Amino acid sequence: MPKLLSIIIPVYNEEKIIATSLPAIFSLALSKEIIIINDGSSDNTLSILKDLNKTYPFKLIDQAVNRGKGEAVKLGLEVFTGDYFIICDADLEYAPEDIIFLWQEIEKIDLAQPDKKIAVYGSRFLNKPKISFHYLINKFLTRLTNILFSSQLTDMETCFKLIPRSFLETSKISGRRFEIEPEITAKLLKNNYQIIERPVSYCRRTYLEGKKIKARDGLLAIKTLLAEYFN
DSSP, X not given: OOOOEEXXXXXXXXXXXXXXXXXXXXXXXXXXXXXXXXESOSSSHHHHHHHHHTTSOOEEEEESSOOOHHHHHHHHHHHOOSSEEEEOOSSSSBOTTHHHHHHHHHHHHHHHOTTOOEEEEEETTSSOOOOOHHXXXXXXXXXXXXXXXXXXXXXXXXXXXEEETTHHHHOOOOOOSTTHHHHHHHHHHHTTOEEEEEEOOBOOOOTTTTOOOOHHHHHHHHHHHHHHHHO
16 A cells, blocks of 8 residues: 655746645645645745745755756656655645645555556546636647557646656656656556546636746647556
């Protein structure tokens, strides 16, 4: 049975929200370690994180220059000690309490099939999603993933991917930005991991509220999927 979950949180210029969003993650009632990577923030994010660290126990990594979500996550993967890891953004688009739900699914699976190669994804689209441009792009990328890797996913781009440590023993992550999401999914499928999806809550924020993914990241996701397919 898994004993420890590592929650990896990349943060970039989130001074307006982290004082209220991160405590919701800190308070999750499960055996966890939390690793926060400040990805070269130019606002007061780092100062707020240091203040939070006086109250809450977490590992804080400060990357002086902004290098992208993928690079920040890789720093967290270098130091995590859990049996599983999950990436969690600091913006509350996803509900932190859903991590407990996904973790309970892992515990059930681990009891029944301890040697099974399984990852659990929190799908935003198993519930009734709001149709938007970003939704259509995500559905296209998921469909492309399913075609290339013979899968049946509904949400390849989800941030909530609960993945066993063993995955990193055979797979090296190279993505620098948001392409880390399709890269991880492609590598899981190529290495014969079964990906189980469970519904999670999702409340998309706007660019005015701080959303950072761009149109070019969609193109980079396509390039990443094709590169993994032909590699």
